Amino acid sequence: MASDTLIARPPKLADAVSASLQDRISAGELVPGDRLPTEKQMCDRFGVSRAVVREAIARLKADGYVETHQGLGAFVAKDAGRTNFRLVAPGSAAGPVDLAQVFELRLVTEAGVAQMAALRRTREDLAAMRGPLAQMDEALRSGDQASEADDAFHRAVASATHNPLVERFMAFMNAQVRESRVPTWDHEGHALGRAAAAQAEHVAMFDAIAAGDAAAARRAAEQHLTAAASRLEMTIGGQEPTGRVTNAGE
Amino acid sequence: MASDTLIARPPKLADAVSASLQDRISAGELVPGDRLPTEKQMCDRFGVSRAVVREAIARLKADGYVETHQGLGAFVAKDAGRTNFRLVAPGSAAGPVDLAQVFELRLVTEAGVAQMAALRRTREDLAAMRGPLAQMDEALRSGDQASEADDAFHRAVASATHNPLVERFMAFMNAQVRESRVPTWDHEGHALGRAAAAQAEHVAMFDAIAAGDAAAARRAAEQHLTAAASRLEMTIGGQEPTGRVTNAGE
DNA sequence: GTTATCTGCTTGTCTGACAAGTTAGCCGCA
């Protein structure tokens, strides 16, 4: 069903208008500070109503590319495109994100986060980690799903950095790999020891963080993520790049 | 001038509506797949016109939180909020980003990136780093600005991971701190030795990456970022959290 | 010369209408 060829839908007008404007901004044709054409001009230019133009501009505002000022006009934002990080490059063919690349970015960040958490964790932080950890222990015995607790454990680690931005970014990264945690904790995951292995790595991370051993926390996090990737039959973090290496062309 | 208290502006209606909806989604009150109230219902609910509601929804669509289907209604997107990372938490008072927090996130990531770059760099990657490095050397002698070359050096390091996602994310993070590189390379920066210190750290990073010494590359990157922060009179990365710790209230 | 006002332009908001797409149910028919 999912593989049925989707019938081509007539593109929404607002999509076309906002894409056109975004192209002109990305191409440098409009530089930060520049004023966009007025809504009326765009209506004439694109042959659409003001409602469509306003919706297109609303989208660019949401993306941080444009700022509007009543009575003045719309302007290319000073830091156009610097407020948002999109997982898929804007403009690229909307292919699915490469999970190996995501895992690798997570490896890079989570290791540093664990290191920082080891230096800063408070008693409360450690308590917040013990909860999910115990849930996963329990799931190990009962054979239950515990991907939610898994998620919570990693959130607790990030929270121990006491840096809200780091915390939010790690939550973002974790959300990307949420589905990939399921096979660790499903029936087969328990049977094949994937769950037990993951939990052992969690405990190693926790122990290092609790001990305040930054280097050990980093190693434990690295070990956990590379192992998790290999459980998903990916290879990351090594000497070989995982991404589609496109050096040849350019 | 910048410190003048900005007069409070009446919030735009569409902002309020979209914030309200986003809150309900973030709070889990509306889960992916749920249908949003119809536009007409929202008009009654919020006491605004349909134009305002549509603009609010357009914003949420741009952020990837909702999808709309003509004739069907608006729905919470399957991966709501997972396609975008916003530097400022959506819904929070739009205060400026805390530069210390940004620096710390960059510290966490860039150290890991340098480590990975040391393992994967090719001859071409090293050549791409030598260019900006030489430019900065030249600027050291001439007293010129070289923040652009500084930026390029860090881009080249990220590029050596051969992971496009990592590369794009580091570009994003670098863009955040672009302005903060200026005082390193301005007249005072040269005079007070900030430029020379930064360049020495760059060279240390490069040497470690060129030697393929992952641990040394990591340490050099950490050293560079903590030193850069302290040149800006920030303290990051240590045992003390940098963020506005708001644990007390909630 | 300085201040106050006016005018025109721009975005923000409201209202009403129709087009296009979907769902559900009704109706007629075999």
Next chain:
DNA sequence: TGCGGCTAACTTGTCAGACAAGCAGATAAC
């Protein structure tokens, strides 16, 4: 009864016109 097609109701998409609010520059008054 079971089925097919049709209609009606509802939803989002688009259009048009209007007024309010905010801003800049020109104009008039002092």
